[in-house]
Amino acid sequence: MLVVLITIVTLCLYVILLWMNQMKYRKQLAQFPGPKPLPLLGNLLLFKSIADIVPVSIRVWKGIQQSFIIYLGPQPRLVVCDPKTAEFVLSSTTIIDKSYEYNFFHDWLGTGLLTSTGQKWKSRRKLLTPAFHFQILEKYVDVFNKQSNILVEKLKERVDAGPFDIFPYVALCTLDIICEAAMGVQINAQKNSTSSYVLSVKEMCRIITERALSVTKMIHFLYKFTWAYQQQRKVLSILQGFTNSIIRSRKSTFTGRTLHERSDEGLSKRVAFLDLLLEYNLSDETVREEVDTFMFEGHDTTAAGISFTLYCLAKHPDVQVQVVEELRTIFSGDKSRESTYQDLQEMKYLEMVIKESMRLYPPVPLFSRILNESASFNGALLPQGFVCALYVLQLHRNPDIFPDPEKFDPDRFLPENSKSRPPYAYVPFSAGLRNCIGQRFAILEMKATISKILRNFEILPVPDHEPQLSIEAILKSYNGLPIVLKARSF
Numbered sequence: 001m002l003v004v005l006i007t008i009v010t011l012c013l014y015v016i017l018l019w020m021n022q023m024k025y026r027k028q029l030a031q032f033p034g035p036k037p038l039p040l041l042g043n044l045l046l047f048k049s050i051a052d053i054v055p056v057s058i059r060v061w062k063g064i065q066q067s068f069i070i071y072l073g074p075q076p077r078l079v080v081c082d083p084k085t086a087e088f089v090l091s092s093t094t095i096i097d098k099s100y101e102y103n104f105f106h107d108w109l110g111t112g113l114l115t116s117t118g119q120k121w122k123s124r125r126k127l128l129t130p131a132f133h134f135q136i137l138e139k140y141v142d143v144f145n146k147q148s149n150i151l152v153e154k155l156k157e158r159v160d161a162g163p164f165d166i167f168p169y170v171a172l173c174t175l176d177i178i179c180e181a182a183m184g185v186q187i188n189a190q191k192n193s194t195s196s197y198v199l200s201v202k203e204m205c206r207i208i209t210e211r212a213l214s215v216t217k218m219i220h221f222l223y224k225f226t227w228a229y230q231q232q233r234k235v236l237s238i239l240q241g242f243t244n245s246i247i248r249s250r251k252s253t254f255t256g257r258t259l260h261e262r263s264d265e266g267l268s269k270r271v272a273f274l275d276l277l278l279e280y281n282l283s284d285e286t287v288r289e290e291v292d293t294f295m296f297e298g299h300d301t302t303a304a305g306i307s308f309t310l311y312c313l314a315k316h317p318d319v320q321v322q323v324v325e326e327l328r329t330i331f332s333g334d335k336s337r338e339s340t341y342q343d344l345q346e347m348k349y350l351e352m353v354i355k356e357s358m359r360l361y362p363p364v365p366l367f368s369r370i371l372n373e374s375a376s377f378n379g380a381l382l383p384q385g386f387v388c389a390l391y392v393l394q395l396h397r398n399p400d401i402f403p404d405p406e407k408f409d410p411d412r413f414l415p416e417n418s419k420s421r422p423p424y425a426y427v428p429f430s431a432g433l434r435n436c437i438g439q440r441f442a443i444l445e446m447k448a449t450i451s452k453i454l455r456n457f458e459i460l461p462v463p464d465h466e467p468q469l470s471i472e473a474i475l476k477s478y479n480g481l482p483i484v485l486k487a488r489s490f
């Protein structure tokens with residue numbers, strides 16, 4: 001009886017403490033607009049499911065037209081939708097730690113580069129940066145070519161066969177690419193297409209996103225009693241079993257020669273980023289968390305980037321014609337010659353198209369930072385522990401910076417049209433110290449894959465289809481990204 005009483009009193013005190021904290025925040029942050037929060041629940045009731053994240057946040061933004069405060073439970077966060085606030089957060093050398101939602105990734109990614117903080121992040125970033133040197137990236141082009149050739153063969157089965165969702169095809173291709181280029185192993189996901197790994201990544205992202213919107217799932221102790229936790233355990237055993245097998249496989253062929261010693265091996269030998277980790281004699285657990293991080297960050301993001309770009313090209317045949325013209329010039333009309341690193345550098349118009357697609361459909365539409373110490377901004381003192389959520393999807397549609405923001409117009413990225421744009425108005429790869437380490441890899445991969453598809457197929461739209469955007473760690477479309485394919489004479 002006494003134990004029950006103590007538990008009830010403790011819980012009540014905890015709830016009162018949370019509520020008092022919320023009141024304190026409301027006073028401190030009074031100058032920022034936002035929907036009125038309820039005690040303890042905050043604005044959670046606005047989001048009945050993760051399907052509501054995009055429509056609700058767009059509705060809120062439309063009523064306010066500036067960065068706003070939203071309460072997920074009693075905790076406030078500043079939803080950053082304007083370049084000035086984005087600059088305050090991203091250019092900071094102190095606001096570099098991730099918000100508490102990233103803890104939901106810990107069971108899967110541990111504290112790898114994406115989720116780690118402080119000194120651990122600094123030393124890992126230093127360790128991994130050489131793996132993305134352009135001389136190393138150059139060696140990956142033949143992997144991009146090989147895997148996009150397989151994708152083209154798969155897509156030939158869809159020619160003149162009506163609408164189909166392009167995303168699952170591309171996701172298997174980008175999974176093959178990250179495994180072979182970065183991990184040094186071939187898993188042939190495209191050939192054995194029922195990849196439980198790909199399905200598990202999707203499920204894990206869904207579980208993590210849902211946790212951010214549910215009070216019971218937010219609290220780790222309570223989360224353990226939910227069905228989602230049981231589901232997470234199953235999914236994690238698939239995900240971690242998969243990466244453990246990659247590590248084992250690469251370890252068995254690792255020669256022990258360091259990156260420096262291997263510089264004599266020339267372009268023919270690739271050094272997978274996993275080799276770098278093995279070279280440093282890190283523990284198996286450390287290697288696994290970095291491998292999982294790269295597998296996650298490195299395949300779903302590029303899959304979204306490529307798929308949304310193909311979707312935009314289907315909807316904008318005039319733009320597609322211009323890209324194909326550029327490719328005809330680069331390849332002198334040769335459909336099957338493999339792309340070189342130099343060719344990819346020359347695809348300037350395609351790069352503008354990819355950038356415009358990532359403006360409207362940023363593969364990572366939302367990411368957050370936490371303040372480790374209080375900071376002044378715009379006359380307000382933002383308290384320690386405060387979360388700033390960079391809402392890239394809305395930032396990229398800010399009409400003050402991108403007039404007629406819903407219009408797909410790659411010319412926005414002509415040098416003369418971008419030079420006066422505020423530096424933090426366009427940040428698909430984030431910016432500042434914790435920007436995306438894989439961005440040059442990603443751009444090369446996207447160009448290699450999209451250009452190969454366009455040399456082989458004409459991409460047609462599905463009339464009246466509009467993507468229903470959803471945020472599941474990466475940007476997805478609930479109703480798919482359907483396109484139609486016709487053979488192209490190049």
Ligand code: HEM
Nearest residue numbers: 113114297298301302305363364367429430436437438442
């Ligand atoms: C179109 C493709 C991609 C996009 C849009 C993208 C975007 C981003 C963004 C926005 C962040 C910051 C996330 C945050 O602060 O929470 C990030 C971080 C990161 N990305 Fe990417 N990414 C892409 C591809 C890749 C690829 C191909 C790799 C690896 C090969 C990669 C590896 C990483 C890693 C390891 C981090 C964490 C960096 C750190 O905190 O130091 N990404 N990415």
